[in-house]
Amino acid sequence: MTKWFTEKHSDTINFSIEVSKTLYSSQTKFQKLEVFENPELGKFFTLDDYLMITEKDEFIYHDMIVHVPMAVHPKAQRILVIGAGDGGTVRELCRYKTIEHIDMVEIDEEVVTVCKKYFPNSTTGFNDPRVQLYFMDGLAFVSSKIDEYDLIIVDSTDPFSVGEGLFTKTFYKDCFRALKDDGILVNQHESPFYTHYQKNMQRAHKRIKETFPIARVYQAFIPTYASGHWLFGFASKKYDPIKGVDFEKWLKLGLKTKYYNPELHLGSFALPNYVKELLEKESL
C-alpha cells in the first residue's frame, strides 16, 4: 500500500507527498522527527508533521534568509542563528569569508545529528571552525547577550509548535539588546494566505514593529510550504533593506546562488496590496 506524508495547510486543505522510503522516525525529547524520500522532492524531513525542508527547494528558503541581510549589512562579522538544525542557514553563511564567528543555538540535538546523516549537502557548515553549536533554548541563550551580534537569524519552526517562544515580544526585545547599534534581525515570518498562518504573520509583525525602528517584510516562492507564499521579517536598528544597499559589492563576492539575485532582493519587498493591508491592520 502506498504511504503518504500529509501536512494540513488549513483545516480543510491537505498537501500530500507520496513516501517512497521512510528513512528515520523518532520521538525526540522535543518533537516527532521523521525523514522521508519522494521521487520529485528528494529527501525531506518533518517535525510534528510539518514539513521542514526538501532537497529540491531548501535552497530557496536558505538563500532568502541569509543573502538578503548579508547584502544589506556592510560588515556582518558576528552572527547568531537560532533554530536551523538542518544546517542550510549556516551553510550559506559560511560562504562569506568576512564572517568571523557564528553561534548557532538549536534546542533539539537530534535534529542536527539526523540531518548530518541524511542531508550531507545541507550540513557542510557544521564543520566550519567559525561555527559554535549550542544545544539549548534560543530564548535563554539570547537573553544573556548584550551588544554582541551584527545579525541574528531566527530560522524557527512555526509559532504553533516548539518555536512558539521565538514569536514573543520578550524574545524580540532580547534580540534587540543582543544586537549591536547597527544590527539586523531576520526571521521566518509565516505566510499571508491561509487564515491560520495569516494571524501568526500579523502578530509577529506587530511585535517586531513595536521593538525595532525599521521593520519590513519580504517574500519568496517556497513551493512545499503552505500556500507557497512565504514571508521573512527584516528588522533593523539602522540599515534599510532597499535604500543604499551596495549590490555591486555583493556581486563582487562572486557567490553563485540558485534563487537569490539583487533584482529579486528588491522585488521580494514589493508586497501585494492584500498582504500590505493585513500587515498594517495587525489585528492581534
Added chain:
Amino acid sequence: MTKWFTEKHSDTINFSIEVSKTLYSSQTKFQKLEVFENPELGKFFTLDDYLMITEKDEFIYHDMIVHVPMAVHPKAQRILVIGAGDGGTVRELCRYKTIEHIDMVEIDEEVVTVCKKYFPNSTTGFNDPRVQLYFMDGLAFVSSKIDEYDLIIVDSTDPFSVGEGLFTKTFYKDCFRALKDDGILVNQHESPFYTHYQKNMQRAHKRIKETFPIARVYQAFIPTYASGHWLFGFASKKYDPIKGVDFEKWLKLGLKTKYYNPELHLGSFALPNYVKELLEKESL
C-alpha cells in the same frame, strides 16, 4: 463520509480540498466541469480535475494577467481574450474606460453559463456592452485576424488539456499577425517548479521568443495553483514591460486592486536564478 477534490501537482504530490458542497457536475462537450465549495476557499470550479479558480484567490491571477499589460500599453482600445470563461479577466478589463471593444473567445459555452450562475462576482463584465462573446475555438478565431488588436490575453487551461493548441508556434504566429504594430500578447505560462510544468514553461517560452522581438516572463503567488509559483508570458512588438512604463498614469486611474501595484509589477519580472536558467535553456 468526507468528500475531497484532489489535484495532482506531480505524479507523487496531491493537493486536496475538502468539499463541503458539490454545486455542479457535468461532462460538457469538451471537458469535465465541476463546481464545489470549501470553507477556506469559498466556491471553486475545476475542468478535467484541474482547479481553475477559487473565490479566495482568483483576484491574484486576474490582477496579474490584466493590469500588467494594461499599465504597459499606453492606449489599449481593442482587446482579444481567449479562454477566460470564468469571467475574471473580462471583469478586470472592463474597469478601464479607455477600452473600446473586447472580443472574448471561449470554446466551451457551458463554462460561461455555469460561472454566471455560481460566480456572480467574477462575471459582471459579461454584461458590459463593449464585450462580444464568441463560443468557438480560439485558434480558428485568431487565424483570420490581421492588425486588429492592441492586446491579446490568452487565459487558457494547461497545455495538457483542452488548451493544448494555445501553446503552439502556429498560434503565437497568428497572434502576432492579429496584433497591431505596438501590440502585446500576455498568456498564462505554467510554473517553474514541478518537472511536468517546468517543461511546458520552457516550451512556451521558446516558441514565443521565436515569434516576438520582446519576450519576458513574470510571476505571481497563486496559492491554489501547483507550487504556488505561477508565471505569465509578456510578449510584445514594441513596449518593454519595465522601461518607460508610465505608472503615474496608471495610478491616476484610481483602480483599487487587491494584489497588483506598480512596485509589485516591477518585482514580478525579477525572476529567481533557477527560473532564468530554465528559460534560457529552453530544452524543448
